[in-house]
Amino acid sequence: MSSFDSTEHPHRRYNALAGEWVLVSPHRSKRPWQGQQEEPESDQRPAYDPTCYLCPGNSRVGGEVNPKYDATFVFNNDFGALQADVPTGGINEGGLLRAEAESGVCRVICFSPRHDLTLPQMTVPAIRKVVDLWVEEFQTLGARPDINYVQIFENKGPVMGCSNPHPHGQIWAQRTVPGEPAKESVQQLAYFQEHGRTLLSDYLKIELEKQERVVLENEHFVVLVPFWAVWPFETLVVSRRAVQDIAQLTPEERDGLADIMRRLTIRYDNLFNISFPYSSGLHQRPTDGQEHPEWHLHMHFYPPLLRSATVRKFMVGYEMLGDPQRDITPEFSADRLRGLSEVHYKGAVE
Amino acid sequence: MSSFDSTEHPHRRYNALAGEWVLVSPHRSKRPWQGQQEEPESDQRPAYDPTCYLCPGNSRVGGEVNPKYDATFVFNNDFGALQADVPTGGINEGGLLRAEAESGVCRVICFSPRHDLTLPQMTVPAIRKVVDLWVEEFQTLGARPDINYVQIFENKGPVMGCSNPHPHGQIWAQRTVPGEPAKESVQQLAYFQEHGRTLLSDYLKIELEKQERVVLENEHFVVLVPFWAVWPFETLVVSRRAVQDIAQLTPEERDGLADIMRRLTIRYDNLFNISFPYSSGLHQRPTDGQEHPEWHLHMHFYPPLLRSATVRKFMVGYEMLGDPQRDITPEFSADRLRGLSEVHYKGAVE
Ligand SMILES: O=P(O)(O)O[C@H]1O[C@H](CO)[C@@H](O)[C@H](O)[C@H]1O
Ligand SMILES: O=P(O)(O)O[C@H]1O[C@H](CO)[C@@H](O)[C@H](O)[C@H]1O
Numbered sequence: 001m002s003s004f005d006s007t008e009h010p011h012r013r014y015n016a017l018a019g020e021w022v023l024v025s026p027h028r029s030k031r032p033w034q035g036q037q038e039e040p041e042s043d044q045r046p047a048y049d050p051t052c053y054l055c056p057g058n059s060r061v062g063g064e065v066n067p068k069y070d071a072t073f074v075f076n077n078d079f080g081a082l083q084a085d086v087p088t089g090g091i092n093e094g095g096l097l098r099a100e101a102e103s104g105v106c107r108v109i110c111f112s113p114r115h116d117l118t119l120p121q122m123t124v125p126a127i128r129k130v131v132d133l134w135v136e137e138f139q140t141l142g143a144r145p146d147i148n149y150v151q152i153f154e155n156k157g158p159v160m161g162c163s164n165p166h167p168h169g170q171i172w173a174q175r176t177v178p179g180e181p182a183k184e185s186v187q188q189l190a191y192f193q194e195h196g197r198t199l200l201s202d203y204l205k206i207e208l209e210k211q212e213r214v215v216l217e218n219e220h221f222v223v224l225v226p227f228w229a230v231w232p233f234e235t236l237v238v239s240r241r242a243v244q245d246i247a248q249l250t251p252e253e254r255d256g257l258a259d260i261m262r263r264l265t266i267r268y269d270n271l272f273n274i275s276f277p278y279s280s281g282l283h284q285r286p287t288d289g290q291e292h293p294e295w296h297l298h299m300h301f302y303p304p305l306l307r308s309a310t311v312r313k314f315m316v317g318y319e320m321l322g323d324p325q326r327d328i329t330p331e332f333s334a335d336r337l338r339g340l341s342e343v344h345y346k347g348a349v350e
Numbered sequence: 351m352s353s354f355d356s357t358e359h360p361h362r363r364y365n366a367l368a369g370e371w372v373l374v375s376p377h378r379s380k381r382p383w384q385g386q387q388e389e390p391e392s393d394q395r396p397a398y399d400p401t402c403y404l405c406p407g408n409s410r411v412g413g414e415v416n417p418k419y420d421a422t423f424v425f426n427n428d429f430g431a432l433q434a435d436v437p438t439g440g441i442n443e444g445g446l447l448r449a450e451a452e453s454g455v456c457r458v459i460c461f462s463p464r465h466d467l468t469l470p471q472m473t474v475p476a477i478r479k480v481v482d483l484w485v486e487e488f489q490t491l492g493a494r495p496d497i498n499y500v501q502i503f504e505n506k507g508p509v510m511g512c513s514n515p516h517p518h519g520q521i522w523a524q525r526t527v528p529g530e531p532a533k534e535s536v537q538q539l540a541y542f543q544e545h546g547r548t549l550l551s552d553y554l555k556i557e558l559e560k561q562e563r564v565v566l567e568n569e570h571f572v573v574l575v576p577f578w579a580v581w582p583f584e585t586l587v588v589s590r591r592a593v594q595d596i597a598q599l600t601p602e603e604r605d606g607l608a609d610i611m612r613r614l615t616i617r618y619d620n621l622f623n624i625s626f627p628y629s630s631g632l633h634q635r636p637t638d639g640q641e642h643p644e645w646h647l648h649m650h651f652y653p654p655l656l657r658s659a660t661v662r663k664f665m666v667g668y669e670m671l672g673d674p675q676r677d678i679t680p681e682f683s684a685d686r687l688r689g690l691s692e693v694h695y696k697g698a699v700e
Contacts, residue, residue: 002437003437003439004436004437004438004439004440004451005437006441006449009433009436009437009451010431010432010433010436010451010452010453010454011436011440011449011450011451011452012449012450012452012526013448013449014448014449016445016446016447016448020529021526021528021529023431023432023452023528024449025430025431025432027433028429028430028431035508035511035512035513035514036508036509036511079378080375080378081360081373081375081378081668081675081677082360082373082375083359083360083377086354086359086360086361087352087353087354087355087359088354089353089354090354090361091356093556094552094556095366096366096549096552096553096556096577097366097556097577098363098364098366099356099361099362099363099364099374099577100361100362101354101359101360101361102360102361102362102373103360104360149672151668151671151672153667153668153671154667155664155666155667158385158386159386160664160666160667161385161386161664161666161667162385162666163385164385170667170668172668172672176362176371178371178373178668178671178672178673179370179371179672179673180670180671180672180673181671181672199446202444202446203446206443206444206446206447227446227447227449279666279667279670279671280667281667281670281671283671300670300671302670314505314510314511316505316510316511316512316629317503317504317505317510317511317520317629317630317631318431318501318503318520318522318528320530320629320631320650320652321501321503321528321530321531321629321631321633321650322499322501322522322528322529322530322531323528323529323530325431327431
């Protein structure tokens with residue numbers, strides 16, 4: 001029998017950051033697809049939409065009126081999944097029925113007053129303002145004694161459950177640390193205790209040497225398709241310096257983050273020549289008052305599309321009941337993304 | 351301040367079976383939806399489709415011809431994610447880049463020769479034949495030394511990535527135990543070691559006393575919306591007797607499983623008067639040669655629809671980066687499902 005070849009044979013890869021496995025089936029990418037077709041988001045939007053509850057000057061569901069903002073704008077989600085004033089309490093029956101009250105805040109962040117833009121169509125200085133607002137929010141929310149984790153994220157595109165195409169993201173900040181960053185905490189702490197360096201510093205070092213999965217770099221950040229990527233074109237944005245949260249970034253590093261986000265999302269749009277859907281978000285240290293030297297700031301991009309603008313990867317049956325599974329290798333995806341232009345397919349910006 | 355009320359206040363619930371948490375936001379179900387609309391599967395299909403590669407007598411991609419089967423039919427997936435003859439081997443660089451060859455088998459099971467049926471439209475004796483085939487496959491695959499877990503599942507509906515509406519399910523059987531059953535193993539073992547009874551026996555006892563989340567019962571099985579349900583109308587089918595796998599079911603219990611699956615899926619179809627999409631699957635003991643007295647056979651149903659035939663729950667941004675989140679309480683969902691008829695909205699069967 002021939003020897004094991006990860007570009008050909010089914011295998012499992014270990015997610016060192018989360019402590020989980022993914023099943024990789026490189027040979028499976030050729031199967032025919034007769035299933036559901038996605039409808040890409042319409043590319044034609046007005047710069048201002050009088051019916052949009054996120055455009056400047058318009059009113060929202062609760063009756064509040066948005067200011068005529070000219071850069072970013074943040075407010076409390078009118079239908080937040082979390083609320084600040086929840087009575088404490090819970091349920092526990094034999095350890096089998098367990099519930100705990102949860103308190104927190106849900107915020108909405110408009111990235112731009114322009115209804116027709118998305119991050120890849122904005123300038124670096126404009127994206128920098130988004131980064132600055134994230135820092136501010138992280139600091140203000142994180143300083144509250146009732147907030148121990150601040151989750152900053154964006155759902156882009158209808159296929160990612162986004163209900164309004166106006167460029168915006170969200171922040172859910174809460175009392176407990178959610179499961180995903182909690183898993184990363186465990187893995188990062190164990191690594192840090194053993195090696196005295198963050199897990200992602202050492203991982204980044206390996207990836208920079210190999211250059212097999214690196215997509216793009218600037219002075220302060222590196223974008224790579226992680227060795228353990230689940231989604232077809234999943235990427236990880238890692239800061240070169242081992243900082244614990246965005247508030248620790250220098251002004252130059254904030255510019256670096258804006259630059260890398262812009263260049264990455266332009267490549268994404270250029271992959272299938274559409275506004276590329278994804279969920280993205282920052283993972284950083286819990287705001288529980290501890291220092292967390294084991295934490296290393298990073299940003300995940302989870303895009304669902306697999307083969308074209310209309311064929312996505314479904315995380316269903318086996319994936320829900322067994323393990324996540326992917327059909328193309330992370331190395332193949334990195335190669336595709338690396339080969340794309342950094343000039344947006346629609347041409348000039350703003 | 352008022353006291354904590356789980357029908358009103360945001361809270362987290364603990365999944366005792368998997369050892370994870372879900373965020374429940376009861377107040378959030380009223381938010382308006384302007385996002386993506388799903389297209390329900392067409393209800394009009396011929397009993398035989400000459401272009402379907404699962405219909406009796408038709409040929410498949412590889413050139414093989416299906417037999418003229420009159421009940422069920424099973425074959426090796428022509429595009430399986432797993433393969434039997436994979437060379438062993440792997441990668442390990444500093445614990446950060448870790449991969450292992452994985453071997454296994456992917457099987458496809460046609461539930462019926464009729465292209466136009468689905469489980470809720472089949473008779474109990476016809477579904478019983480599906481159960482019998484599951485048992486056979488579990489035994490044959492599970493007996494192989496290179497197979498330590500047998501995952502039986504179904505993806506139903508285009509929204510669940512199903513690429514052919516012909517009624518069918520799949521089996522992925524492999525060398526390692528995937529993450530989901532592995533988590534359930536840990537939880538069940540800890541409980542069994544402490545109490546000498548299976549976790550699900552004790553959990554079932556509580557639910558049967560309360561009757562708050564029970565949807566339907568027969569002599570051998572109970573269907574309930576678990577206290578920790580993630581998907582809006584998620585259910586758990588639990589055997590009353592603490593058996594470790596389907597091969598241990600008596601003939602009467604196999605009939606019981608067929609009966610409860612039929613009645614549950616009829617209720618699902620009647621919820622929004624459409625062929626209701628879901629992923630479902632059995633979780634049972636690993637086939638590693640051990641007895642696993644801690645394991646308790648059960649079946650998960652994960653349906654994505656939330657409010658109507660066209661509005662689904664999206665597990666995106668916060669859910670991918672934080673924790674799963676739901677908007678209606680499991681008790682509300684159980685109540686809805688309990689109130690539905692067990693006569694299929696389309697009328698008589700077969
Ligand atoms: O095997 P199928 O039906 O072609 O594919 C479907 O089920 C598989 C197992 O859950 C998934 O990996 C695929 O993403 C999904 O489209
Ligand atoms: O808050 P939105 O944009 O209305 O809603 C979207 O993002 C949320 C956070 O990921 C999800 O819970 C919702 O399912 C999704 O539709």
